[in-house]
Amino acid sequence: MLARGHWPAVEWTRGYNRATLSSDLVAAVIVTLMLIPQSLAYAALAGLPPQVGLYASIAPLLLYAVWGSSRVLAVGPVAVVSLMTATAIGELAQAGSPAYWALAITLAFLSGAMLLLMGLMRLGFLANFLSHPVISGFITASALLIAAGQLKVILGIQASGHHFFDLMLALMLHLPQAHALSAAIGLGTVAFLFWARRGVKPLLSRLGLGPRWADGLSRAAPVAGIAVTAVLTWAGQWHEQGVRIVADVPQGLPPLTMPSWDLALWQQLAVSALLISLVGFVESVSVGQTLAAKRRQRIEPDRELVALGASNLGAAFTGGFPVTGGFARSVVNFDAGAQTPAAGIFTAVGILLAAMLLTPALYFVPQATLAATIVVAVLSLVDLHMLRSTWAYSRSDFSAVIVTLLVTLAVGVEAGLVAGVAISLLLYLYKTSRPHIAEVGWVPGTEHFRNVLRHKVQVSPQLASLRVDESLYFANARVLEDRVNALVAERPQLRHLVLQCSAINDIDASALESLEAIDQRLRDAGVRLHLSEVKGPVMDRLQTTGFLKHLSGQVHLTHYQAVTQWAPDIFNVSEVGA
């Protein structure tokens, strides 16, 4: 299945040299600085102890480097998947408890196993059924949901509420009980991080740093925010005034862990694991493709499934939780000049060092600071402009966006995703079930036939030409029957009906039966049915049946030939149509 010549690791290690090494090392330092606060924060978002975020950024990065087809993708905990993890296991155990952590490990295992299986079975196309409108509605809603949840942490409010509207209401009702100092730390950090996005890079450049380092270090602003607020909290002993802090974080290597082998639990988690896998895969592949294309490289979706599967299995056995390729960190890795997956390996080493040495320094980090880094990160995912552009482009795509968005906000992430997929598939089926069927007429002076409602064309009372702008299949076959029945009932002079098949890419067995029924009914009514411009593959298949043999009319290469043969009078009757 994975032939040796296709192992990405074999390819990129071949030409490895000092220049690539130095590029990869620089990128790794920058990404490590960015990943430490993100890992802590997303672990908190998932309801897990902070060190779990670090664990989930070590083995997955190493394993992705071996199997992944992207050279720059950085794998680890990401916002939406962390939220989905919290949703999936939040009902089954108390957040922060050992049982909860064990559930997260099992979820990572299931998701990894599913991704691996999907990769080996080449089922990557399944992710295509998540349409762009559904994904953007889902990501936007998830980001709003996450931001609202973190706002609770920032304000130090103990309000319950799982859905966006509950949460916002609870926030408003409990605002008077907000903890002022926590709020000041959190909102101060949010303000600093928003300013840092634009303000830090020019500052560092003015201090004489090269553009790559200036750009890279500006991404480490969250580290600065964490360091400053931790020092302030220690200095002012703010934790004694009610500011919640990270406190003790165990120091050391990631533990070796095992998922639960309880089949009943697997059943309970299966749907969540599948949705997490699909969302993670879609997010990861679209990041990877965007970056690969910039260097004329390629992402192989089925290989990505295998690599993400291995990463999640790795997370499961080293105390982590579900992971995927992150957008921001991969872009930073790319911009910082990472050339090969070795950058990922160096980053993993960096995080490993942090887990072994740095955790005591995290004691005084306020939880409000971590929440602030999440809020700033996820708000960049909110894309409300997309609502307007989708509305302008297509009502059915807009319906998919709005249903996904509202169901995610009002009910939850899993319900939102499922509702979005269901509505987009149903709308697509509905659309194809009512194909555009145009009656066409001759455009004088040409060999072309166009819609009688749009063009000045000539028609004959004895011959009708219909063009179906859709493949014929069971859901629309009867529509054509109805249209033909209506036509025959209202035109007593009709003797020939020609179907122009230029846009028919397939005819399934139902549609074939419908065509046979149409042919039979037309014959009963004294009308012959002809076909024109039938595509090669469609013709190949029709020839395996008796249809062409029993057809009352003929099959013509071009529509013009058909009309010339059966209604030459068309070329001298008067004009009709618009």
Next chain:
Amino acid sequence: MLARGHWPAVEWTRGYNRATLSSDLVAAVIVTLMLIPQSLAYAALAGLPPQVGLYASIAPLLLYAVWGSSRVLAVGPVAVVSLMTATAIGELAQAGSPAYWALAITLAFLSGAMLLLMGLMRLGFLANFLSHPVISGFITASALLIAAGQLKVILGIQASGHHFFDLMLALMLHLPQAHALSAAIGLGTVAFLFWARRGVKPLLSRLGLGPRWADGLSRAAPVAGIAVTAVLTWAGQWHEQGVRIVADVPQGLPPLTMPSWDLALWQQLAVSALLISLVGFVESVSVGQTLAAKRRQRIEPDRELVALGASNLGAAFTGGFPVTGGFARSVVNFDAGAQTPAAGIFTAVGILLAAMLLTPALYFVPQATLAATIVVAVLSLVDLHMLRSTWAYSRSDFSAVIVTLLVTLAVGVEAGLVAGVAISLLLYLYKTSRPHIAEVGWVPGTEHFRNVLRHKVQVSPQLASLRVDESLYFANARVLEDRVNALVAERPQLRHLVLQCSAINDIDASALESLEAIDQRLRDAGVRLHLSEVKGPVMDRLQTTGFLKHLSGQVHLTHYQAVTQWAPDIFNVSEVGA
């Protein structure tokens, strides 16, 4: 909604005269003779007392005559719907009990209300999602299931078993306990009815009857079977030897009944009622359309929904059970010369007279005889040839047939129907998610471009032409991206990519984003993207977006023009392809 000019009853009563009256009367007599045994038998199949079958053939016929758009459709109990009724309510009450009958009435009410609503909301297209392979698989499996169940009655075996394979096993195991006299009556009737199909008509003709009467009376063979076996049973007092008979059937007008208004019960029955409605509607409309076309008349599906809804509501309020338009009886009505729905009204009067006067004569009718009439009727619905022809035509249609057939036999009618619809929709989505994408090249001496793999064509190393044979939507957009990415990665000389859009009937928002991503990636790689032969409606929609403005290339009316402009060298390079 139902404008006066569209009332079918207004149309056909206008030209009514003595000739039409006599045709309708003859047809009504023949159909009445056919309907009496069928009504009794299908009531038994549904687990209801025999008179209920008669009740279900009176009000529904009258109501259909007022609202229906078919002139010859005969409405009443039919085999598959009766089986579905038994399945739907069999778990909730004991067959034959008053509670069971009340459930059947409620089911008819719900089904009628759904049909009526679907008609008023013009949702008739929903039935199109039952594909022909699913319907034939379902009908064949239901017929086998019904036949196996009736075989149990014929053989007088008290075996349990709800699914086909259970039933067949139980029949074999209990065969030694079969009741010989019942079996002789039942199998004798089956043999007589099979013979009657071909043998009676020539016999009657030889006796001097006109062809219409000969044909019509041959359809009344079941009446003869019933009469003869009833007389024999009375003469031999066979019911004292264990032959089960119909026994007391209440005499009189259909009762006025009310459905249950228990909302919890409605919820329990809702899915069954919906499936019964859809199956009944599909069966009825296809019969109606086939017959209407023979006289250049038309069926309006949304009006049929209203008429069938009224018929089922009528059944619910007059002690009946779910009904629909039956195939055999409608064909007989048509062949016997029925001109207008008045024939249906006369038939209803005939059945009413039977319910009031004839029921004492039914006392000695053996249940095995009724079962025999059902077996003979449903075996004509079994179509195993369709398996072979579907296999030959399309593997995906065959999968839909076989899944429907096996799930219906092994699990039940409702599961089979749902599985069939699900599998056929999934297969369709799968098919459209992997569209045929051909690279095309110039056919020398023409303005045509054809698949490089099938034809001798010329191509240029700087320009690639792709033709996508499917509308672009979310499920296949990424396939095009992958294809384009691969093409660019493997052809360093590439400068232009032209998409020939002649078979693209729609581009949804996801596909638009994919095209934008493709354009951006191609631009990053130094390749320009052009479009050719874009359809009018697609172009209209693209023009509402910024896509065409930002496109790196141009939109060309024909593919030939695009290639002439961007790769004129194509016309003098060497030939490639098969």
